[in-house]
Amino acid sequence: MLFHIPRSHPTISHIQMKARSTTSRATPLPSRSLVGILMGSTSDAEVMHPARTTLKEFGVECEFKVLSAHRTPDHALRYAEEADGRGIEVIIAGAGGAAHLPGILAAKTILPVIGVPIKSRSLAGLDSLLSMVQMPSGIPVATVAINGAANAALLAVEILALKYPELRHKLSRYRNDMETKVLKAKV
Numbered sequence: 001m002l003f004h005i006p007r008s009h010p011t012i013s014h015i016q017m018k019a020r021s022t023t024s025r026a027t028p029l030p031s032r033s034l035v036g037i038l039m040g041s042t043s044d045a046e047v048m049h050p051a052r053t054t055l056k057e058f059g060v061e062c063e064f065k066v067l068s069a070h071r072t073p074d075h076a077l078r079y080a081e082e083a084d085g086r087g088i089e090v091i092i093a094g095a096g097g098a099a100h101l102p103g104i105l106a107a108k109t110i111l112p113v114i115g116v117p118i119k120s121r122s123l124a125g126l127d128s129l130l131s132m133v134q135m136p137s138g139i140p141v142a143t144v145a146i147n148g149a150a151n152a153a154l155l156a157v158e159i160l161a162l163k164y165p166e167l168r169h170k171l172s173r174y175r176n177d178m179e180t181k182v183l184k185a186k187v
């Protein structure tokens, strides 16, 4: 005989049952804050706000606070040290100018840190972008575009989706909706 056909190969219903049992064992999305959104100044809040609203669309709870690498260094470092133990799973940090905030947070935690360079008054955010994106090897900061707070939140959701399957479904729906909208757009 050319081919060996296994006596009990999986049927569609076996596969569906397996998928169902995997889903039922899946980690449910907790109601505690999973993402910490930090920013260096109250003047960053408007730019950082889309991170909060995007997470809310996905049903992900977050904290939203001002902590500065320069003006409140001890508090910022303590936040990073304690975040993991408090159940935070991803940190998003926005800062402008000499934008050290995501870097010093990343130095103090092994949680993923996503940096949002804020458009600055003097150099249009190029200073913020370069301060964040040029982290020396060993301590990464996942830097998004200047003022890219919404993308920072989407990246956080993608990271969380590795653990919470509910977010995988929401992300697929989000992408499909975006595709439909683009294809329907009248120009």
Ligand code: RP5
Residues within 6 Å of the ligand: 039, 040, 041, 042, 043, 044, 068, 070, 094, 095, 096, 097, 118
């Ligand atoms: C940074 O300095 C903040 O992240 C902000 O983007 C920038 C300017 O802060 P303010 O002088 O407006 O408080 O620390």
